[in-house]
Amino acid sequence: MTQRTPLHPVHLELGARMVDFGGWDMPLAYGSQIEEHHAVRRDAGMFDVSHMCVVDLHGAAVRDLLSRLLANDVGRLKVPGKALYSCMLREDGGVIDDLIAYFIEEGWFRLVVNAGTAVKDLEWIGRHAAQAGVKVAPRRDLAMIAVQGPNARARVVSQMPAVYQERVLALAPFFGVAGGELFVARTGYTGEDGFEVMLPAVQAPTFWLALKAAGVAPCGLGARDTLRLEAGMNLYGNDMDEGVGPLESGLGWTVVLDGERDFIGREALVEQKRRGGLRRLVGLxxxxxxxxxxxxxxxAGEAGEGEITSGGWSPTMERSIALARVPAGTGDRVQVDLRGRLVSARVVKPPFVRHGQVLVNV
Amino acid sequence: MSNVPGDLRYTKSHEWVRALPDGSVEVGITDHAQNALGDLVFVEVPQTGRQVGAGDAFAVVESVKAASDVYSPVGGEVVAGNDALASQPELINQEPYGQGWIARLKPGSLADVEGLLDAAAYEAFLASEA
Structure with missing residues (x-):
């Protein structure tokens, strides 16, 4: 049974082309996917990301629980509202999911996990939470709208209740603030500034239409994919999964091995590092x-063969880019088997684009 | 609803064929096809002089979503490819039946053209697929 977000009727009303994504009937594009992409890079666009699952964790031991469940260190979350991007690993170092953790207050953390993995994530988190006495509350009563682009913050604030405006405007990058059932965070997955707004599902259509009237372009999953690819951000299931760890997925920066913190998957990652010869996730x-x-x-010549994990068209660079997992020792140039034709690609360090600027030499 | 001009012939793989006065035919992909593909970013048109059989893959259209083969609706010789598509693939999205044409062919047999779907049959086919 295909699931629907609280904004589903609005997408149909706006004439979106719908597509199945992780069991959810989601908008792929409302018109031109490339125009939607440009709207986010140049002005402001919004995405229905209500298919992602918000999970609240309550309990005295919640910090200790996340310290064990996450490869990134929640010890870094010292100030309420601060967010952290992390992988959640299996014992063997494979990635169960990537997620955002918000430290709301001592004893209360909020996670946002992927739609397609939500069931297994909840099962995994629930099993460990039960032992720790932490309560797990999936918040399917909330909708989530990501508003992204250089003008996104101003447009969102203009549509917020006056009492919240000042606090929301004052948010530093990667911080969130709660106001009643509303939660606004200066986060996103496009490489642009903006907010992710969580709000009660019943309020979502009105808020969406207000943003649209304020000049925010509705954008579908198609544009979301090209934006995150340009920003060099991984997509779970493409760029990493349970079969491959963060060190071979360009996510070494999210793994904290310093110190004694004993998180699930640590031993496997330490062993992988010791053995060496790890593959790298690079940009092409x-x-x-x-x-x-x-x-x-x-x-990759003498180094061997690799595989593209995400590829597509970059509307900003007007050429094709990709993320690829390649063997150790890969040089700065590779060939790709493009439907039987060998083509030449340059190896670069992602991101390709951030804040509207192309960061790699074209 | 997709635009299906009445004066063209069609295939079930969503190509259209226009008979030109000089006996050659112009080929492109239908409005339905461009809409399903999304924004086109790359088109490979066939070389002039190439001999193709009916149903042969003779061009590639690549959109933000996927690469798709375009099949020649008729057998014959390619007499022109639409070179404008190299720099403006979006012409197919904007004018699938006009400036977005892909190639012109000299058909080996006019019976090939007459055997294609007419507009009503193609519309019925689209309805049956929906």
Whole structure:
């Protein structure tokens, strides 16, 4: 049975082309996906991300629980409202999911996990939470709207109740603030500034339409994918999954191995590091015409072969880019098997684009 | 609803064919096809002089979503490819039946063209697929 977000009727009303995503009937695009992409890079766009699952964790031991469940260190969350991006790992170091953890107040953390993994995440978190006496509350009563782009913050604030405006405007990057059932965070997954707004499901359609009237462009999952790819941000299930760990997924920066903290998966990662020869997740810029796609073979000469994990068209760079997992020792140039044709690509360090600026040499 | 001009012929793989006065035919993809593909970013048109059989993959259209083969609705010789698509693939989105044409062919047999779907049959086919 396909699931629907509280904004589903609004998407249909706006004429969106709908697509199944992780069991959810979601908008792919409302019109031109490329125009939606540009709206976010140049002005302001919004995404219904209510399919992602908000999970509240309550209890005295919640910090200790997350310290064990997450590969990033929740000890870094000292100030209420601060957010942290992290992987949640299996004992063998495979990635169960990537998520955002918000420290709301001592004894209360909020996680946002992926839609397609929510059931197994809740099962995993629930099992460990039960032992720790932490209460797990999935918040399907909330909707979530990501508003992104250089003008996103001003537009969101203009549509907020006056009592919250000042606090929301004052948010530093990667901080959130709660006001009643409303939660606003200066986070996102596009490489642009903006907010993610969690609010009661019944209020979501009105808020969405108010933002639209204020000039925020509705954007679908198609644009969300090209934006996050340009921003060099991983997509769970494409760029990493249970079969591959964070160190081989460009996510080493999210793993804290310093100190004694004993998180699930730590031993496996330490062993992987000791053995060495790890594959790397790199960026590719196609030099020939065409479009790189996931699962295409990457030929890295003597170093061996790799695979594209996410590929597509970059509307900002007007050429094809990709993330690829390549063997250790891969040089600065590779070939890709593009439907039987060998094409040349340059190896770069993601991100490709941030805050409207192209960061790699084209 | 997709636009299906009455004066063209169609295939079930969503190509259209226009008979030109000089006996050649112009080929493109339908409004339904461009809409399903989304924004086009890359088009590979066939070389002039190439011999193709009916049903052969003879062009590639690549959108933000996927790469798709375009099949020649008729057998014959390619007499022109639409070179404008190299720099403006979006012409297919904007004018699938006009400036977004992909290639012109000299058909080996006119019977090939007559065997294609007419507008009513193509519309019925689209309805049956929906």
């Amino acid at each position: 810029v196609l030099e020939d015409r065409g479009v790189l796609r996931a699962h295409q073979r990457v030929l």
